[in-house]
Amino acid sequence: MAFDPNNVMQDRITDIGPPSYDKFFPPIIKENFGKWKYHEILEPGVLMHVAESGAALYSVRVGSARLISTEYIREVCAIADKFCDGHMRWTTRNNIEFLVSDKAKLAPLLSDLRGRGSWFPIGGTGNSITNIVHTQGWAHCHTPAIDASGVVKAVMDELFDYFGSHKLPAQVRIALACCLNMCGAVHCSDISILGVHRKPPFVENERVQNVCEIPLVIAACPTAAIKPKKFGERKSVEINNSRCMFCGNCYTMCPALPLADAEGDGIALWVGGKVSNVKSAPMFSKLAVPYIPNEPPRWPTTVQTIKTIVEAYAAGGRRYERVGEWINRIGWERFFEKTGLEFAHEHIDDYRLAMTTWRTTTQFKF
Amino acid sequence: MNEEAKDKIIEYVKQQKKSKLYFNDLCKAVPEIKMMQAKKVVNELISEGKLKYWSSGSTTMYMLPSEGDVAKEEEGMN
Amino acid sequence: MALKHATPMLDELEKGPWPSFVSDVKRLAAKGNLMCEDWLGLMELSFKEKEGHWKHGGIVGVFGYGGGVIGRYCDRPDLFPNVAHFHTMRVNQPASKYYNSDVLRKICDLWDAKGSGLTNMHGSTGDIVLLGTTTDQLEPIFYELTHDLKMDLGGSGSNLRSPEGCLGMSRCEWACINTQDIIYDLTQEFQDALHRPMFPYKFKFKSSGCPMDCVAAIARADCSIIGTWRDDIRIDQEAVKGYVGGEIVPHGGAGGPRKDFDIKAEVIDLCPTKCMAFDGKTLKIENSDCVRCMHCIRVMPRALRPGVDTGATILLGAKAPILEGAQLSSVVIPFIKMESPYTEFKEFVEKLWDYWMENGKNRERLGELIQRQGLRELLKAVELEPDPRMVNTPRYNPYIFYDPEKVPGGWEHDATEYRKRHQA
Numbered sequence: 087m088a089f090d091p092n093n094v095m096q097d098r099i100t101d102i103g104p105p106s107y108d109k110f111f112p113p114i115i116k117e118n119f120g121k122w123k124y125h126e127i128l129e130p131g132v133l134m135h136v137a138e139s140g141a142a143l144y145s146v147r148v149g150s151a152r153l154i155s156t157e158y159i160r161e162v163c164a165i166a167d168k169f170c171d172g173h174m175r176w177t178t179r180n181n182i183e184f185l186v187s188d189k190a191k192l193a194p195l196l197s198d199l200r201g202r203g204s205w206f207p208i209g210g211t212g213n214s215i216t217n218i219v220h221t222q223g224w225a226h227c228h229t230p231a232i233d234a235s236g237v238v239k240a241v242m243d244e245l246f247d248y249f250g251s252h253k254l255p256a257q258v259r260i261a262l263a264c265c266l267n268m269c270g271a272v273h274c275s276d277i278s279i280l281g282v283h284r285k286p287p288f289v290e291n292e293r294v295q296n297v298c299e300i301p302l303v304i305a306a307c308p309t310a311a312i313k314p315k316k317f318g319e320r321k322s323v324e325i326n327n328s329r330c331m332f333c334g335n336c337y338t339m340c341p342a343l344p345l346a347d348a349e350g351d352g353i354a355l356w357v358g359g360k361v362s363n364v365k366s367a368p369m370f371s372k373l374a375v376p377y378i379p380n381e382p383p384r385w386p387t388t389v390q391t392i393k394t395i396v397e398a399y400a401a402g403g404r405r406y407e408r409v410g411e412w413i414n415r416i417g418w419e420r421f422f423e424k425t426g427l428e429f430a431h432e433h434i435d436d437y438r439l440a441m442t443t444w445r446t447t448t449q450f451k452f
Numbered sequence: 453m454n455e456e457a458k459d460k461i462i463e464y465v466k467q468q469k470k471s472k473l474y475f476n477d478l479c480k481a482v483p484e485i486k487m488m489q490a491k492k493v494v495n496e497l498i499s500e501g502k503l504k505y506w507s508s509g510s511t512t513m514y515m516l517p518s519e520g521d522v523a524k525e526e527e528g529m530n
Numbered sequence: 531m532a533l534k535h536a537t538p539m540l541d542e543l544e545k546g547p548w549p550s551f552v553s554d555v556k557r558l559a560a561k562g563n564l565m566c567e568d569w570l571g572l573m574e575l576s577f578k579e580k581e582g583h584w585k586h587g588g589i590v591g592v593f594g595y596g597g598g599v600i601g602r603y604c605d606r607p608d609l610f611p612n613v614a615h616f617h618t619m620r621v622n623q624p625a626s627k628y629y630n631s632d633v634l635r636k637i638c639d640l641w642d643a644k645g646s647g648l649t650n651m652h653g654s655t656g657d658i659v660l661l662g663t664t665t666d667q668l669e670p671i672f673y674e675l676t677h678d679l680k681m682d683l684g685g686s687g688s689n690l691r692s693p694e695g696c697l698g699m700s701r702c703e704w705a706c707i708n709t710q711d712i713i714y715d716l717t718q719e720f721q722d723a724l725h726r727p728m729f730p731y732k733f734k735f736k737s738s739g740c741p742m743d744c745v746a747a748i749a750r751a752d753c754s755i756i757g758t759w760r761d762d763i764r765i766d767q768e769a770v771k772g773y774v775g776g777e778i779v780p781h782g783g784a785g786g787p788r789k790d791f792d793i794k795a796e797v798i799d800l801c802p803t804k805c806m807a808f809d810g811k812t813l814k815i816e817n818s819d820c821v822r823c824m825h826c827i828r829v830m831p832r833a834l835r836p837g838v839d840t841g842a843t844i845l846l847g848a849k850a851p852i853l854e855g856a857q858l859s860s861v862v863i864p865f866i867k868m869e870s871p872y873t874e875f876k877e878f879v880e881k882l883w884d885y886w887m888e889n890g891k892n893r894e895r896l897g898e899l900i901q902r903q904g905l906r907e908l909l910k911a912v913e914l915e916p917d918p919r920m921v922n923t924p925r926y927n928p929y930i931f932y933d934p935e936k937v938p939g940g941w942e943h944d945a946t947e948y949r950k951r952h953q954a
Contacts, residue, residue, distance in 0.1 A: 089673040094593055099676035101721040104622035104684075104692070107710035110630045111700065120699035120708070124832045127783035135701050143701065151551040153661075155558040155566070156638035156647040163631035163638075172631035175697070176651050178745055205549050212784030219654060224576035225569075226602060226618065226661055228584040233576065235551045236543055243546030252786040267510070268850035270654045274749040274858070301470040308853040308893070333852050338508045338586045348580035361749045363741035365802055365825045368748050368858055382577040383542040405785065406800060406825070438855060474892045475688065475728050487887045491728045498594060498726070505596035505687075505727070506588045511893055512596045512687030512727035 112173040114143050114187040130250050131208035132192070133183075144192050145183045148199060148206040149217045149242070149249060152180040153225060153235045161205070169195040179217045179259075181210050209250035213257055215396070216249065218242060220262035221270040223281070229334030230264035231281030231351035232380055238262055240384040241279070244393055255403035255412070258396065259360075267333055276409040277392060278356035278371045285350035286330035287343040291317035298340035306339040353378045353388050357395060357421075358410030369410045372418075374425070376432035391427070398424045417451050457482045457493045462502060465516055472506050472513035533559050535571030539578060558647050565646035565662055568610035575606065590617050590665050592672040596727040598683025599668060615664040616646070619671060620657040620684035622724075625713040626697040627652065636679050644671050655734065656694035657684035688727040693717050693735035696744040698757075704827065705739030706757030706840035707868045712737050715872055720879075729883070730890035730899075740836065741824050747848075747859070752896045753879070754845040754859040755868065761837035762817040763826070769833035770813045782831050797826050841867045844878070846908070847897025857897040860905065862912070864919040878912055885911035906931070 087097050108116065118137035125135045133145040150158070162182060166174040173185045184199075186192055199206040210216035218241065221227065223234030241260065248254060261272035264281040272278035294300070300321055304312045311329035315322055325336075325343075336343045355378070359371030374395065378387050395409075402424060403412040413421045422429045435443045464481030465473060479490045494514070497503040506513045533556065543552045552570075559566035572583055587601030600618040607614035621637075637658065641647055646662030653659040663671065675681050684692035693716050695709030696702070716735055717724065723733075736751035738744055740758070747754035772778040773791055780791040793813075798806050805819035806826060813833070815826075827834045844866060845859030866875060882896075885908065890899045900908045909916060918924075934940040 089670050091669070094669045094673075097677070098673075100594060100682075101725060102676060102680065102682050103718045103721055103724075104682060104714070105624045105633075105680060107625035107628065107700070107714050109624060110628045110633060115628075115700050120705070122699070122701060122703040124703055125782055126779065126831075129783075135703075145701070149549065150651065151549045151554065152650050152652075153551045153555075154649055154651055155554045156642050156649065157558050157561075158554050159634055159638050159649065159651070163634050166631045174629060174631075176627040176629070178656075178694075178696070180651065182651075204547050207547065207549065212781070212786075221654065222650075224573060224582045224584075226584060226616070227582060228586045228602070230582045233573075236540075236577065239543050239546070239548055239550060239552075242548035246547045249548075252784060257784075263850075267852050271746070271750045271850045273850055273856035274746065299470055299472070302472055305470075305892075331853075335508070338588075341585055346581040351580065361743050361746040362824075363743060363748075364823050364828065365800060368743075370856055370858075380580045382580060383539040405796065406781075406829075474730075476730065476887070476890075476892065487728070488884070491722075491726070494728075495722070495726055498596070504589070505591055507591065507596065507600070507687040507727075508586065508588050509600045509686055511731060512689065 110173070112143075112171065112185050112187065114141055115185075117141065118143075127211045127252075130214060130252055131211055132196070133211060141187065142189065144186045144189060146186075146192070146195055146199065146208060147177070147181050147183050147210045148208055149210055150180055150182050150206075151235065151239070152217075152220065158205070161202075165195075165198065165206075169198070177210075177217075179210070179219050181217050182206075207246070207249060212252040213254045214249055214252060215245050215254070215258045215260060218260045218262055218279075219270055219272075221264045221268075223264040227264055227269075229267065229337055229345070231283045231332075231346070232264050232279075232353055233382060234262055234264045234270075234281075236383060237279060237353070237385050237388065240386075240389050241392055244389045245396065248396065254396075254400055255405055255407045258399070258409060260392075265332070265334060272356070273370055274359035274361045274368060275371055276357065276359065277395060278359065279388065279392070280354045280356060281351065282354045282377065283332040283334070283345050283347070283351050284377070285345065285347045286311075286325055286327040286332070287334075287336055287345040289323055289325060290342040290344075291320060291322040293342035294322040294340065295320045297342050303336055303340045303343070306335045308333060308335060312336060348380070352380050353385070355388070355391060355395075358408075358413045360408050360410050365406065366408075366411055366414075371410075373433050374421075374427055376430060394427075395425055419451050454493050454496065457485060457490070458497055458502070461490075461493065461497065462516075465503070465514070471519040472515045474511075474513055478514060533570065534567045535574060537570050537574040540570060540574050555648065563642075563647050564612040565616070566648065568612040569616075569646065569648065569662065572604060572606065572610045572613055575609070584616070587617075590668060592668050592683065595683060595725045597686040597689040597725060600686055602662075613646075613662065616662040617665065617668070619645075619660040619663065619668070620653060620686055620692070621660060621675065622682050622684040622692045622717065623652055623656050623658050623694070625693075625695050625710045625717070626700065627656075628697075628700070633679065640671065640674055640679070644674075653684075655684070655691050657692045682721075683725065685724045685732075688729045688731055689725065689733070690720050690723040690729070691732050691734045692724070693737070694745055695737040695755075696739050698737075698739040702739060703831065704742070704757075704824070704836055706759050706836055707737070707739055707755070707842050708870075709737040709739045709755075709757070711870060712755060712868060712872065715870065716876075716879075719876060723883075729887065731893045731895050733883075733886075733896065737842075741822055742828070748845060749848050749858055750850075751848055751859065752846065753882070754848060755842050755875075756845065757840060757868075758822055758843050758865065759837035759840045760865055761839040763815055763820065763837060764835040765813055765815065766833050766835075767812055770808075770830065771811075773830050773833055774808075778830075778832055781829050784828075797829055800825055841865050844875075846882070847895070847900050849895045849897045853893075854898050854901060857901070859897070860900075861920050862905075862909065862914060864917060881912045882908075904931075 356371035650659035698709035736747035844863035
């Protein structure tokens with residue numbers, strides 16, 4: 087039965103959930119599920135997984151933009167049809183993996199991918215800088231301080247050589263969130279790019295009463311910085327700017343409280359976070375640069391600052407040492423020295439638990 | 453019992469000054485039942501079209517179907 | 531064919547070796563996709579002005595669901611009428627994102643016909659994100675999604691969000707639990723919580739098969755399910771010799787095709803608990819001292835493997851910074867067997883949600899509630915006993931909230947008897 091716009095409840099299906107995880111498995115994965123023995127990265131971007139049965143699966147990892155069109159997805163499908171019996175998967179970090187069980191198909195697949203211009207860069211494995219996880223930015227979000235896809239493209243262009251090689255001490259994970267709500271949860275990445283607003287919302291007193299419900303706007307503020315205020319005969323609100331933490335929740339409830347500002351908004355960079363439990367425990371990313379202006383279309387200052395950090399790490403990090411482990415070994419004073427980044431008031435925490443981050447020992451380096 | 457709870461919730465929503473309420477605001481209308489039970493009652497109100505959802509993307513609220521919406525009003529202005 | 535809007539700034543992002551989203555969207559626009567044309571124009575305006583141009587609109591959705599659709603309106607419909615309405619639909623992905631070309635083409639057909647043709651593969655939480663459609667298309671899309679593609683919407687708002695796991699046993703030798711089955715099972719079990727919000731705020735499950743935590747469960751999930759083991763690391767001494775002798779590439783090739791492997795410097799000395807020794811022939815591990823960090827296993831994957839008494843560590847409360855600051859998840863169940871149908875775990879979840887719903891404030895994540903009320907209240911609510919594995923260190927302040935039930939006579943004093951002993 088076709089959809090009937092006059093009767094949306096007819097034949098309605100709900101709560102079926104996603105397809106089962108194994109619905110689209112290639113046969114080799116069905117057959118060897120839970121019976122994998124070891125893996126090896128044959129070259130950057132090419133993984134071989136060997137099962138107890140001796141069967142081998144080759145996965146070719148390519149970077150993608152995350153913001154992709156149906157045209158692009160159709161091209162991915164065509165490649166998968168040609169070499170992989172239609173099978174592929176996506177990774178958590180927006181990479182695509184083409185899966186082949188016949189080694190004879192591997193070289194033709196690689197050469198086909200390389201022949202398609204810049205659409206399918208091969209890499210993102212081992213001690214590389216893999217794809218950046220990111221949020222929507224100006225493409226589709228209502229509270230962003232920066233764009234996401236544009237910054238990611240510019241950064242990956244500059245770090246491209248690290249994507250397709252294994253020459254770093256360990257893997258480097260970069261993440262971007264376009265405001266501090268962090269839909270992209272960038273708080274535990276080796277390098278985090280964070281969009282920041284520096285101006286609290288302004289109040290359009292003429293409009294508030296028409297387009298907003300004042301009790302809801304007040305309730306939306308997580309720091310209780312918004313109070314009702316009369317503006318002549320009109321009901322409006324006032325904002326205690328010193329309590330604003332730039333989350334944009336009030337703008338979500340009330341479009342008469344805009345906070346985007348070309349000169350106020352920009353980027354903060356954070357370093358040294360990790361998620362894995364390997365060697366050291368998971369760590370948060372810490373502030374490296376409090377503010378860099380928005381510089382579309384290619385954000386040169388942000389890109390160059392990230393490159394400086396990566397190169398300092400590449401030069402100083404020991405094998406297996408993540409960015410945060412390298413910094414912990416050399417000390418933060420050395421990190422700022424080696425990267426040439428300025429240490430400023432913003433680097434010293436003044437929020438809750440700030441004291442736990444202050445130096446309470448005479449041990450430090452001159 | 454569900455019918456009684458439904459009436460109480462709708463009455464409560466109508467009395468409020470604000471048009472959108474959180475789930476635990478709705479539960480205040482029926483303190484005698486457990487929240488999981490209240491959830492079922494609210495589900496029924498939604499499926500009967502007596503309440504509707506409003507979502508900020510990160511949080512969800514409930515409102516009467518007769519209530520307008522900021523975005524709709526803005527659209528009208530354009 | 532010239533596009534409707536000139537995009538000199540965006541065009542700069544067509545340069546360089548990384549795939550360009552601008553070139554990609556342009557080729558769809560060039561096929562006559564009006565939404566893409568106007569979307570490019572709007573992006574160019576944002577690049578020029580350094581400000582976004584989207585407004586929130588929160589009433590859109592499909593009937594009966596409180597999540598899965600994010601309302602979005604452009605604030606310059608005068609200039610870009612084709613993206614005046616540009617709502618997002620989240621489609622719940624199959625756990626760990628395996629597809630075939632058939633199903634993806636069907637999604638493309640659907641989205642070309644009824645949406646903008648723009649997508650995210652995938653959103654940060656894991657969903658397939660379909661970017662940009664109009665309100666009148668939501669129900670037809672949902673109908674086609676459920677009837678023809680056998681797919682459903684994902685979570686948004688104060689819902690259970692679409693759970694996600696690492697690829698687990700499908701392609702990884704280290705998976706200690708069947709992450710994909712756990713995620714699929716929980717997603718199906720809790721469909722109502724996923725589509726019909728009832729929580730104070732969002733709630734996320736993520737499951738990684740081992741402590742390397744490839745889905746960042748410990749940083750991103752209110753409930754992190756991380757595979758582990760409690761017996762001994764399995765050792766293949768012959769393969770150890772292979773690594774030491776330079777016959778097998780170390781670290782599974784992650785550091786390139788090296789021949790200079792040094793087991794002492796690269797494994798023994800880097801073990802966080804120094805529980806390993808190598809005498810030139812045999813590798814020994816004092817397993818009772820091992821904290822299962824995975825370093826030795828990942829460096830010598832053909833010689834070392836996790837044990838066989840496997841299960842999961844359950845940790846709670848991770849979240850991004852808003853509001854009380856970022857939190858990592860904390861251990862509450864050091865070890866639990868995770869075998870289908872996961873009854874014990876689900877009972878734990880029900881108790882957990884009861885506690886959070888009863889006690890959580892609006893927009894308070896579970897981690898913040900635990901921080902506000904203390905881990906003790908949580909443990910009582912979910913009926914777990916304290917364990918040193920739950921803390922990095924015991925408290926170092928003396929402000930202990932003693933339980934009156936454990937003090938003889940409770941908090942009552944006998945005033946008369948006291949004054950018999952002490953003059954006022």
